[in-house]
Amino acid sequence: MASASSLNTLIGLSKDGADKAGKQLQLLTAERQKAEAQLSTLQVYRQDYAQRLQKATESGLSASNYHNFRQFIATLDEAILQQNRVVVQMDAKIEQERQQWYAEKRRLSSFEALQTRQARQQTLRDNRSEQLASDEISANLYRRAHHSH
Template sequence: MRRADPLITVLKINKEAEEQAALQLKSAQLELQKTESQLDALNNYRLEYMKQMGENQGKVLSASQYHSFHEFIKQVDQALVQQVNTVKEAQKQTHHRQVHWQEKQQKRKAVELLLEKNAQKALQIANKREQKDSDEFAMQQYIRKKRR
């Protein structure tokens, strides 16, 4: 009985690592989409609020209303800055996960290539052995016929 090729175990480990990296990449991509959606929502909220204030431009606003408006916009702008930073961090994380997944994929492909080369080498050896056996059989047949 032939013992199992250790490269098959290495391939299995590399496939599992690649699958794990793919899951982490997918998770990072989903997180990036979520943060981008939140940023879009904040931008839209600010735009709508500014639009409402523009519609009220002809109306007289008290100093406290005007001050409240500016304070609120300032808070929304701060939230936007924080969200932009969150999006940038999510982009970095996604890029990192993409690179990590590609590295795992390359390792798996390298092991598969090595296994394929080993299989081709084994096939060549088997073919040579078969040819040798066939040549030897033919030679024995020839010798037997000569002796008769």
């Protein structure tokens, strides 16, 4: 069985690991939110340009301006596609880091349960030892009391 000091070391290391994984999870979540915000901005921008194109075609638009609008919208569509990929990749990283965090938390819980079990066993040993000492004192007092008669 692990000694108390080595168990405390393992618990400390596990806490550090869980904290580190938790902070990494927070960072990834913040990065994902930024990526989602960028995606949203691109989508709004694309919608705005699509509406501009619609209005421009209603009021008359040269072929080259129409082509430029369509080309810019196609560029926005590609940027949206790429940003969607970034968000999906961030989701995968977050899930991976979440699993790492769960694993660290389970490891920490296991060590803490072991520590609790060892503490209970030590308490039982201490109580038994105390009871034995008390019984021996009582037995000695009893013997003295009966030998003196």
